[in-house]
Amino acid sequence: MRDLSNDHALLSLNTATVRKQWRLDRIIDECARRGIHAISPWRDQVADVGLETVARLLRTTGVGLSGYCRGGFYPAANTAGLTAALEDNRRAVDEARALDAPCLVLVVGSLPGALQGVPAYTDITRARGEVRDGIAATLEYARTVGMPLAIEPLHPMQAAERACINTLEQALDLCDELDPERSGMLGVAVDVYHVWWDPKLHAQIRRAGAKRLLAYHVCDWLAPTRDLLNDRGMMGDGVIELKTIRREMESAGYAGLCEVEIFSEDWWSRPGEEVLDTCIQRHRSVV
Template sequence: MRDLSKDHHWLSINTATVRQQADFVGIVEACARRGIRAVSPWRDQVAHVGLDRAVKAVRDAGLQLSGYCRGGMYTCDAAHKQEMLDDNRRAIDEAAALGAPCLVLVVGGLPQFSRPGSQPSKDIRAAHAQVTDAIGQLLNDAKAAKVPLAVEPLHPMYAADRACVNTLRQALDICDVLDPARSGALGVAIDTFHVWWDADVWEQIDRVGKERMLAFHVCDWLVPMKDMLLDRGMMGDGVIDIPAYRRAVEAQGYKGFVEVELLSNDWWSRPLDEVLDTCIARYQTVV
């Protein structure tokens, strides 16, 4: 396992972590000042400043990307399917323009939540099928743009509204169906917050392989948690054995960035400098 204690060479900041403190350009500049070499932007933050300005900011700062958030929200009724496909093709194009190594997919839950206006459904099996079908339809677009797609399983508490893919096993099953040759065009993003509870995750990490391990995200699980979406913990403040997960993914050959992704009302209330400095310190001591 890599020794991260001496520097923060492989640290990346997911821009959601400080979305309330600065716009995308401000986040990029603050990261560059601290020698943080990579970011992972969210689409709404890029749209806020404009894609061209975002591309220039990343280039001028000499930063890399560890991913782009997010594609997906595939589940919808027939009336919204073309809108969904068009939106995801735009996400692929944006990721390519920014130089992202992958587009992270939050696949969607039930259609009325993923694509508002869709006819309500309680059929989670149909949602699973829609996810596989949509990724299959978009995979050639991603290959043409040279943007791998990273399926991110989310904690089951988000199954209805955000992602019906809730385990690494489910994500890898999709990869096996759509990309059995392991071309590198389709893989997974593993976030400690979403997988730490799953007793099967260790066997599934062994199944990933180097070509499918596209992104690794870290944060912690607080007890108690005040908000199921916006109370993620800074690494070291919760109950997740984060080094164990890093050891497992690096054993598969992963040598990429360790991406800090906090959605937290607490950390959003703190100064930008404090949050980034804490991310660096915890990356070096508890990740």
């Protein structure tokens, strides 16, 4: 297993972690100053600053991407909605390409309208079919521009609103169906927050292998957890056995970065400098 204790060369920052403190231009600058050489930005943060400006900032600071967040949200109430989702995913692929991301992360969506509290339908099997078809279409386009897609299985507690792909096994089944040749163009983003509980986690990481393991996200699971979305913990503050999972990832061939992604009202309320410094320290000690 790689030794992270001497530096933070393998640390990436998912920029949602400090989204309430800073705009993306400031985040890139603060990362560069601390020797954090990679980020994973969100589309709305990029749009706020401007795609061209962000691309230029990345070049001048030498900060790269570990992923781009996000495509997905395929299911829709009707054909117009499905078509609009596909078009939006093409734009996401293009943006990822423009920023030289190694992959576009897919949060696939689930019951349309559930996020707004008004689900247009409740048949999760239908949603899963729409997700399958949507990823197939996006993959066809993504292959033409060479942008790998990373399906992120989300925790089952987010199955109604955000993603109807909820286990690594399910994500890999879909990868095998849509990319049986293991081309490297379709894989998974493994976020410990979503999968730590899974009794099949280690076996599925091994099944995935280097070709499918496109991203690795870390944070922690607090006990107790007080909110279904925005109560993630800083690495080391919860119950996830981070080193055990990273060992499995690396044994399976993963050689990429460890991306810190923390949605937390607690950490959003602290100074951004403190958050980044803590990420660096925990990356060296407990990740």
